[in-house]
Structures are given as structure tokens and as C-alpha cells.
Amino acid sequence: MSDDFMLDTDDLTRRMDGAMANLRTEFASLRTGRASASMLEPVQVEAYGQMTPINQVGTVNVPEPRMVTINVWDKGLVGKVEKAIRESGLGINPQLNGTIIMLPIPELNEERRRELGKVAAQYAESARVAIRNLRRDGMDQIKKAKADGLSEDDQRFWEAEVQELTDKYVKKVDAALETKQEEIMQV
Structure with missing residues (x-):
């Protein structure tokens, strides 16, 4: 043996x-003062009866160094995505613009x-x-x-x-x- x-x-x-x-x-989920699409990876949204990652309900973009945008595909989910971000503990205040949610990254x-x-x-x-x-x-x-x-x-x-x-x-x-x-x- x-x-x-x-x-x-x-x-x-x-x-x-x-x-x-x-x-x-x-x-990657920790904010460092710079915008990053990966900071939203741990955030889950209740969509269609189950918890879903944000990147599966909309397009996440970083148009500038201090801004993340999420273009939500289903208009009915915009409020749920916004609520999920507010409750995520990231310390970011989402701003709505139609189906686009803007996340300005404040200075730390x-x-x-x-x-x-x-x-x-x-x-x-x-x-x-x-x-x-x-x-x-x-x-x-x-x-x-x-x-x-x-x-x-x-x-x-x-x-x-x-x-x-x-x-x-x-x-x-x-x-x-x-x-x-x-x-x-x-x-």
C-alpha cells in the first residue's frame, strides 16, 4: 500500500x-475611486422570479473614469436594478435617465x-x-x-x-x- x-x-x-x-x-467588488464594471459583479437583481447578476439584465459600460452606466434592457426592471444597487452597500447613489442608470463614482x-x-x-x-x-x-x-x-x-x-x-x-x-x-x- x-x-x-x-x-x-x-x-x-x-x-x-x-x-x-x-x-x-x-x-474587484471594492471601490477604489475609479469606475469599473467589475464592481457591480456581486450585485444581484430579482428579475423574472430569480436573483440575476446585473450584467444579465442590462449592458454595463464605463464611459468615463468616474461613471458607470447600465442600460437596462427591460423597462420594467429599471426600478429593481436601482434598488439592488442602493441596497448593495457599494455606497453609490444611482441616477435614472429613462432605461439608463448612471452611477457617478464619488471621490473616496x-x-x-x-x-x-x-x-x-x-x-x-x-x-x-x-x-x-x-x-x-x-x-x-x-x-x-x-x-x-x-x-x-x-x-x-x-x-x-x-x-x-x-x-x-x-x-x-x-x-x-x-x-x-x-x-x-x-x-
């Missing part, structure tokens, strides 16, 4: 990539920038926790294999592999956080 054990590092890598992708999505003050930096740090910590949980899953597989006859040398080898992978992804999270915080604090 001991020679047959092969930890699926590809699966661990794929799952850690998923944690990084989730972190990038959460970071110093206090708001610090708050967003803290939110970014919380997102990064959640990603680190997810990565450490995946590390624990890998270590548990190794312990189980050890109980089934895996040699101590093989156990150490696989534990080092899992730890190396974990360290690599934690560094990626830290780098992404540093980049995002610089972006947030940039005036």
Missing part, C-alpha cells in the same frame, strides 16, 4: 486557485479608503483560511496513508510538498492584498 500512495497535488492546486479566484472577485475620502483597506484585509484573511483548510485536508490524507502503511520518509516528502504549495499560495494572497491596498490608498 505504501508505494501506491500518491497525493493529488493537482487537486490541491486547483482548489487553491479557486480560493485565489474568489479573492480576486471580492477585490481618507476614512473610507482606510475602511476599504480593512475590508480588503478581511477578504485576504478569508482566502488564507481557505488555503490553510486545504492544507489541512492534504495533511489529513497523508496521515490516513501513514496509518495504511506509508513510510515516514514518504510522509515527510508529501508534507513538505503540501506545505510548499500552501506557502506559495499564501504569498500570492499577500501580494494581491498589497496591490489592492496600494490601489485603494492611491488618490
Whole structure:
């Protein structure tokens, strides 16, 4: 049995990539004072009896650096889209112009920038926790294999592999956080 054990590092890598992708999505939703269509990705609208992403009920554009527009395709959904944006916690006040919703992006003050930096740090910590949980899953597989006859040398080898992978992804999270915080604090 001991020679047959092969930890699926590809699966661990794929799952850690998923944690990084989730972190990038959460970071994209943070306002940095510049308009970005991705800031609306987490906003869901109740349309046709189900929750739907904004980009599936209208066209999201960034016509200028401090403005996002949404051209809602169904006139009956304009109010629901506006309400979803107001309740999203983005701190943006939508303005209606027919079926077009304009979102002027206000200048961020110093206090708001610090708050967003803290939110970014919380997102990064959640990603680190997810990565450490995946590390624990890998270590548990190794312990189980050890109980089934895996040699101590093989156990150490696989534990080092899992730890190396974990360290690599934690560094990626830290780098992404540093980049995002610089972006947030940039005036």
C-alpha cells in the first residue's frame, strides 16, 4: 500500500486557485475611486422570479473614469436594478435617465479608503483560511496513508510538498492584498 500512495497535488492546486479566484472577485467588488464594471459583479437583481447578476439584465459600460452606466434592457426592471444597487452597500447613489442608470463614482475620502483597506484585509484573511483548510485536508490524507502503511520518509516528502504549495499560495494572497491596498490608498 505504501508505494501506491500518491497525493493529488493537482487537486490541491486547483482548489487553491479557486480560493485565489474568489479573492480576486471580492477585490474587484471594492471601490477604489475609479469606475469599473467589475464592481457591480456581486450585485444581484430579482428579475423574472430569480436573483440575476446585473450584467444579465442590462449592458454595463464605463464611459468615463468616474461613471458607470447600465442600460437596462427591460423597462420594467429599471426600478429593481436601482434598488439592488442602493441596497448593495457599494455606497453609490444611482441616477435614472429613462432605461439608463448612471452611477457617478464619488471621490473616496481618507476614512473610507482606510475602511476599504480593512475590508480588503478581511477578504485576504478569508482566502488564507481557505488555503490553510486545504492544507489541512492534504495533511489529513497523508496521515490516513501513514496509518495504511506509508513510510515516514514518504510522509515527510508529501508534507513538505503540501506545505510548499500552501506557502506559495499564501504569498500570492499577500501580494494581491498589497496591490489592492496600494490601489485603494492611491488618490
